[in-house]
Amino acid sequence: MTGASTGHTAADRTIEGHAILMRGITKRFPGVVALDDVSLDVRPGELRAICGENGAGKSTLMKILSGVYRPDAGTLEIHGQPARFTGTRDAERAGVAIIHQELNLVEDLSVAANVFLGREQRGWAGLIDDATMEAETARLLDMLECRISPGAPAGSLRVGDQQLVEIAKALSLDASILVMDEPTSALTEAESVRLERTIQRLRERGTTILYISHKMEEVFRLADRITVLRDGRHVRTVERAATTPTEITGWMVGREIAGHSFHEPRPRGVKLLEVRGLTLPWPEHPRGYRLADVSLDLHAGEIVGVAGLMGAGRTELLETIFGCSPPTWTGGIRLDGLPVRFTHPREACTAGIAMVTEDRKRLGLFPDLDVAGNVSLCSLDQAKRGGFVSRAREEALVAEPLRDTGVKTPGPHAAITGLSGGNQQKCIIGRWLLTKPRILLLDDPTRGIDVGAKAELYALIDRLCRQGMGVLLTSSELPELLTLSDRIVVLAEGRLTAEFARADATEHRILEAATGRTARPTSVGAAP
Amino acid sequence: MTASPSASSSGFLLRRSEWALLAAIVVAVVLTAIIDANHSYWFQPLASLRDIARSTAMLGMFALGAAVVIIAGGIDLSAGSMIALSTTVCASTMLALAPAGMVGFKPVGGTVVAAGCLASLLAGFLVGTLHAWLITAVRLPPFIATLATLVGLRSLARALATSTTAALLPTKNSQINVYDPMFKFVRDNVWIPVAVFGLLAFVTWLLLTRTVLGRHVHALGGNEQAARLAGIRTDNVKWFAYCYAAMTAALAGLFYVANESVAAPANQARGHELNAIAAAVVGGCSLSGGVGTVPGTVLGTIFLRVVIDAVSKVIKTESEIYEGLIVGVVVVLAVTFSQVGQLAKGGRRLLPGALGLCAIPTLAILAGGVVAMTASPRAGLAAGLAALGLLGALKAWESRQAAAAGTA
Numbered sequence: 001m002t003g004a005s006t007g008h009t010a011a012d013r014t015i016e017g018h019a020i021l022m023r024g025i026t027k028r029f030p031g032v033v034a035l036d037d038v039s040l041d042v043r044p045g046e047l048r049a050i051c052g053e054n055g056a057g058k059s060t061l062m063k064i065l066s067g068v069y070r071p072d073a074g075t076l077e078i079h080g081q082p083a084r085f086t087g088t089r090d091a092e093r094a095g096v097a098i099i100h101q102e103l104n105l106v107e108d109l110s111v112a113a114n115v116f117l118g119r120e121q122r123g124w125a126g127l128i129d130d131a132t133m134e135a136e137t138a139r140l141l142d143m144l145e146c147r148i149s150p151g152a153p154a155g156s157l158r159v160g161d162q163q164l165v166e167i168a169k170a171l172s173l174d175a176s177i178l179v180m181d182e183p184t185s186a187l188t189e190a191e192s193v194r195l196e197r198t199i200q201r202l203r204e205r206g207t208t209i210l211y212i213s214h215k216m217e218e219v220f221r222l223a224d225r226i227t228v229l230r231d232g233r234h235v236r237t238v239e240r241a242a243t244t245p246t247e248i249t250g251w252m253v254g255r256e257i258a259g260h261s262f263h264e265p266r267p268r269g270v271k272l273l274e275v276r277g278l279t280l281p282w283p284e285h286p287r288g289y290r291l292a293d294v295s296l297d298l299h300a301g302e303i304v305g306v307a308g309l310m311g312a313g314r315t316e317l318l319e320t321i322f323g324c325s326p327p328t329w330t331g332g333i334r335l336d337g338l339p340v341r342f343t344h345p346r347e348a349c350t351a352g353i354a355m356v357t358e359d360r361k362r363l364g365l366f367p368d369l370d371v372a373g374n375v376s377l378c379s380l381d382q383a384k385r386g387g388f389v390s391r392a393r394e395e396a397l398v399a400e401p402l403r404d405t406g407v408k409t410p411g412p413h414a415a416i417t418g419l420s421g422g423n424q425q426k427c428i429i430g431r432w433l434l435t436k437p438r439i440l441l442l443d444d445p446t447r448g449i450d451v452g453a454k455a456e457l458y459a460l461i462d463r464l465c466r467q468g469m470g471v472l473l474t475s476s477e478l479p480e481l482l483t484l485s486d487r488i489v490v491l492a493e494g495r496l497t498a499e500f501a502r503a504d505a506t507e508h509r510i511l512e513a514a515t516g517r518t519a520r521p522t523s524v525g526a527a528p
Numbered sequence: 529m530t531a532s533p534s535a536s537s538s539g540f541l542l543r544r545s546e547w548a549l550l551a552a553i554v555v556a557v558v559l560t561a562i563i564d565a566n567h568s569y570w571f572q573p574l575a576s577l578r579d580i581a582r583s584t585a586m587l588g589m590f591a592l593g594a595a596v597v598i599i600a601g602g603i604d605l606s607a608g609s610m611i612a613l614s615t616t617v618c619a620s621t622m623l624a625l626a627p628a629g630m631v632g633f634k635p636v637g638g639t640v641v642a643a644g645c646l647a648s649l650l651a652g653f654l655v656g657t658l659h660a661w662l663i664t665a666v667r668l669p670p671f672i673a674t675l676a677t678l679v680g681l682r683s684l685a686r687a688l689a690t691s692t693t694a695a696l697l698p699t700k701n702s703q704i705n706v707y708d709p710m711f712k713f714v715r716d717n718v719w720i721p722v723a724v725f726g727l728l729a730f731v732t733w734l735l736l737t738r739t740v741l742g743r744h745v746h747a748l749g750g751n752e753q754a755a756r757l758a759g760i761r762t763d764n765v766k767w768f769a770y771c772y773a774a775m776t777a778a779l780a781g782l783f784y785v786a787n788e789s790v791a792a793p794a795n796q797a798r799g800h801e802l803n804a805i806a807a808a809v810v811g812g813c814s815l816s817g818g819v820g821t822v823p824g825t826v827l828g829t830i831f832l833r834v835v836i837d838a839v840s841k842v843i844k845t846e847s848e849i850y851e852g853l854i855v856g857v858v859v860v861l862a863v864t865f866s867q868v869g870q871l872a873k874g875g876r877r878l879l880p881g882a883l884g885l886c887a888i889p890t891l892a893i894l895a896g897g898v899v900a901m902t903a904s905p906r907a908g909l910a911a912g913l914a915a916l917g918l919l920g921a922l923k924a925w926e927s928r929q930a931a932a933a934g935t936a
Contacts, residue, residue, distance in 0.1 A: 322757075324756065324757055344756075344759075344761065345756060345757055345758070345759045346759040346760070346761055348759070349759035350759075355757065357754070357757055362751075362753065362754070363751075363753055363754050363757055364754050364757070365751065365754065366746075366747050366750045366751050366754060366755075366818070367750060367751070367818070368746060368749070368750040368818035368819050369743075369746060369747065369750060373743065373746075373747075377743065377747060377758050377760075378758050378759055380740045380743055381740055384740065387739070388734070388738040388739055389737075389738050389739060389740060389742075389743065431758070435759075
């Protein structure tokens, strides 16, 4: 099961036609082009790795292939047949199965019931035939070398086993094309090895596999060819033997840094925040922790960028500082040299910390309140006259942050839901500016925002910092961190793996530190 | 009233949906005045107004509390039982303080009455606190927590009535009579509950639209996680909301005592919590939270009571049998009408597939059956057939539209 034996199987086959043929696939979401004219052809029996940074369009492409999304333009052929999927059921019928990154199990149902959910086997008089389903599930699990009972409730399993149940579910469809979206992200080392053996077995049966992964080691051990996506575009597809991990990483990053940069140095002030040995346990996960031994400093007038892949612990770090993570964390947080331990965001707020949350719709916006209501929410006490909220005072209160952040709105009483994503985000930043914070925590503040609004937000963040605020910034986009940050710290699987001064930071070095386990480029990719 | 936090569909003074509700009330009143064989709205306007005003005021008080909880994103199912507990606590307190007066049908004095009323309101505060504790600390879903108290509080009230009478009177009783002239005075002067309801509505409106707490109630209902992350003490806001609901129910309970001259926890206000929730929903409160106004809730209550009264005028005998049916139909229609715009442009179908096919006879049987029982079997048959025809036509039209959309 080493990479040596796999390289040949598919490459040697010269089967006519394609398992998958995509031409000019384009998919737009409001304000962002997720896929732009992407073409892809996959040979039958091939294992194709798809690589790209967060937001490169990998998952969108796979969701189109598996019928979750419909493309705005372009054509898709499966085994030479034009395919127009209107749902995952259509894709399954055509032999395409997907193993999603997120788990989609019904926790209260048994493993077998989950595997056959929606396709239950019927027995005598149309009653559910549990015995057959459990036997079949047992066979699939056996193939995965997984020793769990098919009758056990899915919720009682460890995360790694749940992932294997997802895989068994895809296998039960007898799919000729299998999409695996970062299948090893929740698996331990031993489970990953087991999964790789299963992949070999599937390949022997001629299954075509699309394999999405950040882990270069895996990619170079398994893939026949590697496709790199960047910013929704296809960069290139190469034979595994003809490239190196360093080259792939280079193509993933590849873009020039967008024009706006703030290279005029900002004066650095006193130390505001000091984090030492921060550890946040994660009992239900094999890793055991969300954050492990993270230390960093933040000074006034400084922007510290926090880089990391999805699930690296960026959000958890900010949440722990802001007092909204489970109170089980250990380690020390000092504010102005004094130890603090916030148990509610209110306390962090009072202490002069503000946090702009990651998922604007879910965690930031109040769709039923108007623009003024959204901005004034944290400081409504300032708009009181005689104990009651005065409309005039509220309008006066929000006028300044709305002007400072440059929100374009028909008026303070317009519906917040009518504003663009960028303007909504400015409203939320304005909300926090009203609390006069000294530390601003920004969790991926420009996600889903168009380029123009991004540039305005960068200028705003730079200006706030020059006024003496300390900013801790996370982003899923490296150019953003490189544009704004004075220093960049890198998280990988909950650990702080590197810290760069702006001058030393490059996308390449950050990405290498963020992918952690890929730090052994010489040992992989060696063709026999 | 334009200062209500949501900017959507606001109109002059009231929102558009609230003007529509007001118009519906007027239409219902006019129709009743015409259809009612006795024309009592025409010949006895004052008596009719008095009836409706009293019932509206009493339902409206705890409908306002229900609205606050619903806007905060919760639900309180226990109001009816809270009312029973309130009547019993009030009467029991007075019985304990002035047993001779209570038994002898003599005035018990202002202090004793005041003590009874305060004890009821305190009971409301305690129940609200219990709800908030169950929901925020024990982490029960609001539906479960208040379902438990819906069942439990009435039982508690009955036990309280029985044990108080057993301890203080020669014979134990399941209810406690209240004959104090102050309660009689309240019963005979409808303007008192109406004034209290009006004042409560004003206070609630002020609270929801003009205070920081009210804004936080809206924020909590609109997006609980975001509210917490914005530094709002969401647990405290919930505590307030559930106390407000329970205390308005306790207040309403005092008027039940006055109106019925008795604390009878076995059946008093049984099921009324659902009328309060219905009034709030008809008035535009969204059960998913964050949306709702006081004017809407007041109009929703009036509408509900006017329609119930209309049916009692039209159907002379045993009209209370139909009260639940009316509330049900009104809620379904009101919420459906609020989605009419969405239905029209979204291409959504009311009668899709096999479910739609089975829904047609279901609705026809329902309509025909009700008409047959209230009017005559012949009219019922006609109504049923008419419903069948209309719905069948709608189904056919929808199928054609869907087919056209499929081929396009």
